[in-house]
Amino acid sequence: MTLAERDLKVIWHPYTQMQTAQPPVSIVRGEGALLFDEDGKSYIDAVSSWWTNIHGHAHPHIAQKVAEQLKELEHVIFAGFTHKPAVELAERLLAILPSNQAKAFYSDNGSTAVEVAIKMCLQYWHNQGQPRTKILAFKNAYHGDTFGAMAVSGRSAFTAAFDSLLFEVEFIDLPTEENIQNLKSQISNLKSQLACFIFEPLVQGSAGMIMYEAEYLEQLMAHCRAEGVLMIDDEVFTGFGRTGRRFACNHVQTEPDIMCFSKGLTGGTMAFGLTTCTQKIYDAFLSNDKMKTLFHGHSYTANPVACAASLASMNLFLDEQTEINIARIVQAHSTFAQRVAAHPKVKTVRQTGTIVALEWETGENTSYFSNLRDKLYHHFLNRGIVLRPLGNVIYILPPYCITDDQLAYIYAEIEKALGEI
Ligand SMILES: *Cc1c(COP(=O)(O)O)cnc(C)c1O
Numbered sequence: 498m499t500l501a502e503r504d505l506k507v508i509w510h511p512y513t514q515m516q517t518a519q520p521p522v523s524i525v526r527g528e529g530a531l532l533f534d535e536d537g538k539s540y541i542d543a544v545s546s547w548w549t550n551i552h553g554h555a556h557p558h559i560a561q562k563v564a565e566q567l568k569e570l571e572h573v574i575f576a577g578f579t580h581k582p583a584v585e586l587a588e589r590l591l592a593i594l595p596s597n598q599a600k601a602f603y604s605d606n607g608s609t610a611v612e613v614a615i616k617m618c619l620q621y622w623h624n625q626g627q628p629r630t631k632i633l634a635f636k637n638a639y640h641g642d643t644f645g646a647m648a649v650s651g652r653s654a655f656t657a658a659f660d661s662l663l664f665e666v667e668f669i670d671l672p673t674e675e676n677i678q679n680l681k682s683q684i685s686n687l688k689s690q691l692a693c694f695i696f697e698p699l700v701q702g703s704a705g706m707i708m709y710e711a712e713y714l715e716q717l718m719a720h721c722r723a724e725g726v727l728m729i730d731d732e733v734f735t736g737f738g739r740t741g742r743r744f745a746c747n748h749v750q751t752e753p754d755i756m757c758f759s760k761g762l763t764g765g766t767m768a769f770g771l772t773t774c775t776q777k778i779y780d781a782f783l784s785n786d787k788m789k790t791l792f793h794g795h796s797y798t799a800n801p802v803a804c805a806a807s808l809a810s811m812n813l814f815l816d817e818q819t820e821i822n823i824a825r826i827v828q829a830h831s832t833f834a835q836r837v838a839a840h841p842k843v844k845t846v847r848q849t850g851t852i853v854a855l856e857w858e859t860g861e862n863t864s865y866f867s868n869l870r871d872k873l874y875h876h877f878l879n880r881g882i883v884l885r886p887l888g889n890v891i892y893i894l895p896p897y898c899i900t901d902d903q904l905a906y907i908y909a910e911i912e913k914a915l916g917e918i
Contacts, residue, residue: 499523500535522878527554530899532883540883541903543893547885548702548734550765552813553898559764559809566805575603575799582804589811591773593743595752599776602791603769603799607733607759608641610770611695614729614755615645616793617774618693621727621781624789631687633694633726636668639703640695640731649695651704654865667691671701672713681720688724693755695729698745699849702734705863705890706854708847711748718751727778728753733770737761737814738897741827741850754778764810765896769803822897826851829901830893833908842915854892855911864888872918880910 501520509515522540526533530553532540542550552559566582573580587601602613615632622629634640637651647656648663656663667687669680684691698714701707721728730753735745739761746753755778758771782791797803813819830853834846837855844856844863859869867888877884884891884907893907 519875529553530896530903538881540878540881541895541899541907542883543877543895543907544883544885545894545896546765547760548739548894549760549763550896551737551761552764552810552819553896554765556764556809556813558813559766559806562805562809563766563802566802570801572797572800572802576794580799580801580804582801582808583799586804586807586811589808590758590771593815594756594773595746597752597754597775598756598773600774600779602772602774602793603804604772604793605795605797606641606768606770607731607757608643608646608770609795610733610757610759610772611640611646611649611729611731612643613770613772613793614695614731614757614774615649615693617755617772617778617791618727618729620789620791621778622692624781624784629690629692631665631667631690631692633667633669633684633687633691635671635696635701637701637704637707638668638695638697639701640697641733671707671709672717673709674713677713677716680717684717684720684726685724688726691726693727693729694721695731697731698735699740699748700735700745700852703887705856705865705887706847706852706892708849708854715749715751718749718753722751727755729755729757731757733757733759737810738819738823739849739851739894741823743814762810763803763806764813766806766810767803769800769807819897822899823851825901826895826897826899826904829904829908836908837912837915840912840915842918851897852892852894854890857886857889857891859889863890869918873914876914876918877910882907882910 500523504521523535524532525535530542532542570580591598604610604613632649634649640646640650649666652660669683670676672680699708699711718728730746732744736758742748755774762771763769782789827850830848834848834853837843838846842858844858846855856863857869859867865888869889870886873886873891
């Protein structure tokens with residue numbers, strides 16, 4: 498039996514209709530931007546393995562630091578105990594975040610980082626005896642798959658089976674020049690009920706790489722600050738260089754109250770989540786009254802190995818070479834985008850930093866369930882490229898170490914496919 502056959506006997510895959518899915522590709526090894534299957538065939542990982550991998554696969558520096566940590570301490574309870582990797586990671590990360598970020602709360606993944614952020618906001622108001630329970634979010638948002646994270650995400654096919662159980666959220670449009678005044682008055686009208694505003698900065702990834710401008714995000718954030726509405730900046734996807742700057746919030750002036758991190762945090766090595774907040778939020782939980790405690794934690798909170806992977810990834814992230822690589826990808830994407838923009842099969846092409854997305858003209862509305870999706874997916878897989886279209890939207894967001902030749906090959910194959918499919 499092949500590994501794929503054994504897999505199908507025992508495994509249920511994420512986001513996969515198992516009845517119609519093709520057998521999975523068995524990956525045995527990764528190196529740089531490449532993945533290798535059982536037969537030695539290579540694939541360029543153009544989607545950074547679900548947007549997580551920023552420095553390439555099986556990076557020797559991360560591998561070494563993780564191995565060293567495993568021999569020192571693999572895990573310890575984080576209530577009443579601490580360890581150096583957790584302290585050092587919080588110190589080093591807070592040092593490069595907006596200056597108002599003061600405290601770090603560890604968890605396990607992006608969804609839990611969001612859950613913690615939501616709980617911090619709700620309990621911030623609860624602890625002060627002025628409960629506020631309404632949350633503001635963008636239409637089509639995606640903040641994760643646990644119930645709280647789902648509730649603040651747009652209602653969609655992903656949430657349909659659970660919609661009646663999700664708490665109510667006020668959804669607003671993405672800000673544009675035309676609607677910004679209107680959005681501001683909506684916020685002003687709701688402000689006394691709003692526990693917080695949660696948003697994906699600049700790019701709504703799962704919605705289909707929908708992008709909006711920093712200028713209008715800044716206006717919304719400044720308005721929230723003026724109206725006393727707490728802001729959760731969900732940087733799970735955009736953090737660690739994706740948008741061309743270290744964090745997407747570096748494109749705006751107003752500092753968020755809370756930030757969420759996961760995907761790129763460990764360099765794509767392992768599951769990990771982190772929520773940071775201001776001193777003011779933290780202080781609202783300080784009390785002799787035990788009921789004001791943030792009662793939240795996971796068995797693996799602040800796992801030392803995940804902290805070590807994150808510290809190693811941070812070393813690489815802050816290295817000058819990474820900055821050069823990011824600038825190189827931004828430039829290459831931009832040249833590619835200009836080249837294909839006028840193609841009749843290209844409905845739109847858009848870019849934010851190291852993310853470029855191309856909407857394929859299908860003659861129908863853009864949809865996650867577009868029939869084109871599977872066709873495109875297998876077309877590129879056969880040509881040794883992992884692209885994972887969101888419906889008829891294909892996007893490239895590679896590890897920063899991807900070579901110019903690998904990028905050029907992806908662009909060329911997409912241009913060829915535009916002519917053929
Ligand atoms: C992926 C994602 C999440 C959820 O992270 P998981 O680790 O998959 O739970 C939350 N927010 C955003 C913006 C994401 O892209």
